[in-house]
Each structure stands twice: as C-alpha cells, then as structure tokens.
C-alpha cells in the first residue's frame with residue numbers, strides 16, 4: 001500500500017528559527033532515502049523501526065555527517081529531526097527529493113492532512129507562533145474551539161434565533177485583533193522627550209544592550225526595535241528619538257520617524273523623567289501627549305515615570321490615570337510595568353474560547369454578521385459553512 005502513495009516531504013518548522021528542524025516524509029522514496037543516508041544506532045532499517053519511537057543515529061557521511069533523530073510515524077511515514085540551521089535541513093530535503101519525494105510547502109502538507117480548513121490554517125499558523133501561550137491558543141482552535149463556535153452559531157440561525165446568533169458573531173469578532181496578534185507581535189512604542197531614559201528602558205526590558213544610552217538628549221536617532229514576549233504575548237518594542245522641536249536636520253528626521261511610530265503603535269509608553277518632573281505625572285504627561293497624540297488617543301497611552309530612583313517617595317502618591325514608576329537603572333518597577341503592558345494589550349485573556357485567527361475567517365464572520373443583521377439567514381448560513389469547510 002505504501003508504494004502506491006506518492007512520495008513527498010516537507011520542512012514543517014520555520015526555516016532556521018528553532019534549535020531543531022523537523023522534516024516530515026512519506027512514501028517509498030522517503031523510505032529509500034532514509035535507508036541510504038541514515039544509520040540508526042539500533043542498527044535497524046527505516047521500515048523496521050518501531051512505530052512512534054525515537055531512533056537516534058547519523059545522517060550522511062564525511063564532513064556533512066550529522067546526528068539526527070528519525071521517528072517512524074506510520075506505514076512508510078517518517079519525521080526526521082535535525083539541527084535547526086538551514087544547511088542540515090536542506091541537505092536532508094535534497095536527499096529526499098533525489099529519491100523521488102515531491103517537496104511540499106508546510107501549508108500544502110498541512111492542508112492535505114487536515115480534517116477541516118480551520119485545522120489546516122491552524123497548522124500553518126502554529127509553525128510561526130513564538131510563545132507557548134499563543135501556541136496553546138492556536139492549538140485550541142486546531143482542536144475544534146472555532147469549529148464548534150461556528151457550529152453553535154449555525155444552530156442558532158437554524159432555530160431562528162437571529163439576535164443570539166448576531167451576539168455570538170460579534171463576540172467572536174471582538175477576539176479578531178487578539179487572533180491576529182497570536183503570530184503578529186503587538187507594536188509597543190517607547191516615546192517621550194529626549195533623555196528621559198527610553199533607550200535605557202528598552203534595554204532593561206529585553207535584558208541586553210539593544211540601544212545606545214548616553215547622558216545627552218538626542219542620542220537615539222533611528223527607530224530601533226526588539227522582539228520579546230510579555231506575559232506570553234509577542235511584542236515588538238520600538239525605541240526612537242526623543243520628541244522635541246529641533247533645527248538639527250538629522251535629529252528632525254529621527255523625530256519624524258518617532259512620530260510615525262507613535263501613530264502605528266498598539267500601545268505607547270509615554271516616558272517622563274522622574275528626576276526633573278516639576279508637575280504631577282498626569283499634568284506633565286497630559287500636556288506632552290496632547291501635543292503629540294491628541295486627547296482622543298489616551299486609550300493607547302501608558303504613562304511611565306522613569307528614573308524613579310531619583311523621585312522622592314512622598315511624591316509617588318498617585319491617582320487618576322494609571323501610571324507606572326520605573327528605574328531602568330535599578331530594575332525597580334519593571335515587573336509592574338510589564339504586567340500593566342500585558343493588561344493593556346489583552347485586558348481579559350480568553351481561556352479556551354474560540355478565536356478567529358486568519359483574515360479569511362474574520363472576513364467571513366464579518367459578512368455573516370452583516371447578513372444576519374439584515375435577516376438574510378440563508379446567506380449567513382452559507383458563509384459560515386464556507387468558514388468551517
């Protein structure tokens with residue numbers, strides 16, 4: 001039977017990103033390629049490996065010889081785990097290809113082996129998830145959370161309960177931004193006047209010297225970013241020039257870029273210098289961000305009073321708008337800042353709920369809600385059927 005199946009192989013992990021790369025391969029070509037190149041420590045041939053057990057051994061010969069793990073996952077179906085760099089995976093894929101395997105993209109591989117479109121979309125997206133938390137949420141969708149939510153809405157439509165169906169559709173759509181950010185990081189811009197400690201803060205958060213820190217205003221010119229995870233959410237932090245009016249053309253370009261970053265950001269950390277703060281943080285921040293962002297943008301701003309090591313403890317009594325005291329120098333207040341950022345990005349994290357996570361899903365849900373809102377039940381049904389194919 002295995003001989004009738006087309007031989008194919010696919011690199012399942014993103015190229016060169018993890019410590020280990022995983023290649024799936026099946027068919028007679030895969031078995032032949034493994035037998036030609038792989039010497040298992042247990043001395044058995046590929047087809048004689050026990051099912052779902054790890055077979056450790058070496059792939060190739062000479063200078064390109066390397067340690068790999070082969071797992072026989074089915075009748076003439078294998079997983080090969082090798083070093084995560086590009087070269088090892090490419091060598092193994094080339095060997096598989098020359099033994100007759102068709103090399104498929106990870107998305108195509110997943111599509112052919114999934115029970116539903118949502119499942120294959122989840123497989124494709126899962127390979128790009130960068131945190132355990134987001135991977136777990138995507139796995140829930142792969143295991144049926146979204147499929148079941150869509151089925152429940154279709155039953156409501158069947159039963160003529162239009163209002164309830166619209167309500168459920170709206171709730172699903174409310175989670176669409178979170179779904180997008182399961183793989184696309186949130187952009188958090190660190191902004192404020194020059195010399196307040198923005199670059200020091202980004203360094204303190206990511207734990208290494210990403211940005212140059214210097215006791216002169218106007219140190220940072222270009223926008224620089226660092227990817228990290230905050231409370232399990234993927235975040236791209238952006239540090240940029242301190243914002244002020246300037247006649248220096250180079251600094252002015254930096255300020256213009258910092259302003260663009262402010263517009264794009266999902267959240268802005270507006271940093272104040274605690275050491276030179278004359279007013280209360282609310283008053284100072286309100287004045288500064290009103291000039292930059294306008295009052296309407298307040299939802300996107302979290303005020304940070306940095307250099308807290310130089311703030312009199314009595315002055316810390318605060319109220320009103322939420323803000324954080326930090327010291328990039330001592331690390332004081334950083335855990336609280338990270339919690340505040342996570343809370344702003346995802347105020348109420350879903351547990352095991354359905355989350356739409358692709359543009360296709362979100363567009364179909366929008367159209368279905370629109371149809372249901374106009375009492376076009378059949379159209380809404382058809383759109384949801386298409387979503388959960």
Ligand SMILES: Nc1nc2c(ncn2[C@@H]2O[C@H](COP(=O)(O)OP(=O)(O)OP(=O)(O)O)[C@@H](O)[C@H]2O)c(=O)[nH]1
Nearest residue numbers: 194195196197198199200214218219220242307328
């Ligand atoms: N005491 C104290 N000094 C700090 C703290 N954070 C930064 N500094 C100092 O403040 C100065 C400016 O820090 P930077 O991080 O370069 O400030 P910036 O906001 O990035 O400045 P620009 O890039 O010029 O806009 C440096 O001398 C830092 O060592 C802090 O929490 N406490």
Ligand SMILES: [Mg+2]
Nearest residue numbers: 198199219220
């Ligand atoms: Mg700087």
